[in-house]
Amino acid sequence: MKATLVIHRVTKSPSGEGFVVRVSAELLREKNLDVTLATFSPPTDDLGFKNVRVFPIHLRRFDKYQRLLTMYSARKTRPDFFLNMMGVPIPLSDIAPHVVYGVAPEFSSVPSKYSSSLFWKLYLMPMKAVIGKLKSEAKRCVYLANSKYSAKAIKEVYDVEATVIYPPVDVQDFLKAFHETGEPFFVTVGRFEEGKRLDLALEFSARSGIRGVVIGAMEGKSYLKYLQKRKEELKANVVFLPNASRAQLLETMSRASLYFHPTPGEHFGIPIVEAMASGLIPLVPEDSGGAEIVPEFKYRSIQDAVELAKGWVEAPPSVRRELRDRSTMFSRENYKEKMLNILEKFS
Template identity: 65%
Template sequence: MKSTIVIHRVTKSVSGEGNVVRASAELLRERGVETTLATFSPPLDDLGLPHVSAVPFKLRLFDKYQRVLTCISARRTKPDFFLNITAIPIPLSDIATHIIYGVAPEFSSVPSKYNTSWIWMAYLLPLRGLLKRFREEARRSVFIANSAYSSKAIREIYGVESTVVYPPVDVTDFLKAFHEEGEPFFVTIGRFEPGKRLDLAVRLSSMSGVRGVIVGSMESDSYMKKLVRLSRELKADVQFLPNLPRNSLIELMGKASVYFHPTLGEHFGIPIVEAMAAGLVPIVPRESGGFEIVPEFSYNNLEEASELVKKGLNTPASTRRELKDKALSFDRRNFKEKLWNIIDEVIR
């Protein structure tokens, strides 16, 4: 039996999509499925699997369009089924059963940079022209959503129902950092780019009087400088730690009391679960996939977030243990078991 995992790329950075691709490839190897990766340009990471690509050179730009153009290489294959991790229903079902694992479509009403910035809206215009074809393919495919939040958006745009399978979260290292009483500061994790809305963490620190530490990969120097200026203007007690090594991040999580997630419209939020595993209280936007993980710690505005953060500093040990136990339900093993149950039922 053969399967093609359709991906746009596999980055060296830890990302939600990267985790899904790796865990899916691992699952298929364990189940004895002969697996080939299909990409537009060669994968940036070696997963130890054969691959087919449309072009011979590695390309990091035009992420969304690489996803669509993966169709070129995927259609050259003849698998028993496709497992598409791009979230875009490119036309493949006429060749074999098409299973799609996806997040909320960029065209949906979910808040994101794609519907709040004219630059990004212009970037997506050619893709919008393909929506009719995407909807036709979606009706012929099997859709899996990474959260109920994404499932609702998939129904909105493609008109199909989807089964929810939460993405895999490697909580092992963060469990080692678990603690029942932390120091009085919060942590925020996110790439240093405008779309992650890290400025809200700066404003939160100023509003609540609670020290904040912002961690993430450096994507935009100019945005980082804006955050530093904002911190000075608001006299916020914030520390910026770009490109922090994983072991240092885990050490930091082992000291903090609260995790603050600022990004609206986030489909799931892996750092939320990682923080829970370490015993941190996660404060998440109500308008996000994080709400379905911890609705009791969700906010609509910064005023509500400020009160939750201050209360979170004194959260009892019993609640922190409950959060850790809940984080375990999102581990890699559970993801692989649920995903395989769907695949097995579809291809049987």
């Protein structure tokens, strides 16, 4: 049986989307399918599949439009079904059944960097021009969402009901960091980029008096310089660990008491589940997919988060154990099982 795995690019950078792609690729390999990888540019991470692509060299800019243009490589293939991990319903269902796994569309009412400035609004204007064609395809394909939060936004933009399959999380690795009594500091995990709103972690530290550690991948230094300046202004007790190793992340998680997630509009938030598996109390924005995971720890404002932190920084071991057990619902095995139930309909 033939399948085409559609993703605009594959890189070695540690991202939630990248991990979902890798686990999905594992599933296709385990089912011994004949898989073609359709991408925009050449992959830098080998998934073990033959590759069809549009562009001969890597292009780091215009991510959203790379996703649209990947249609041209995907349409060169003739599979029994497409598994599209880009979240954009590009026209493919006239060739074969089309399964789209997606997050909240950028031009929904969900808060994001794309709704925060004129620059990003202008950036999305050409994409909005093809929304009619995308909406038509969305009604023909099998649409999957990574959270109820994303499903609501997909309904708003494409007028389709999406089935929720939560993304996989490498829970087993973080269970090794589980502890019942943590030190009085928090961890925040996220890429060092403006859209992740890591500056809110600094404000949280300054207001609560709780020290913090911010960990994440970094592609450019400008945002880190901004954070360092903001840290001095707020007198926040925060340490930055850009491009920290996996071992550093696990070691830090194994000691912390709290996890602060700063990103409003986050579709899911894989680090939230990683923190739960490690025994941390996660504080998450109410307006995000993370609020589905831990509704008892959602906050509306930084001050709300401060009050939550004061009450839970010394959480009893029983609460930490319950969060650990809840995290196992998001294992890669559970994701594969639910995704396989969808894909088996085309075998």
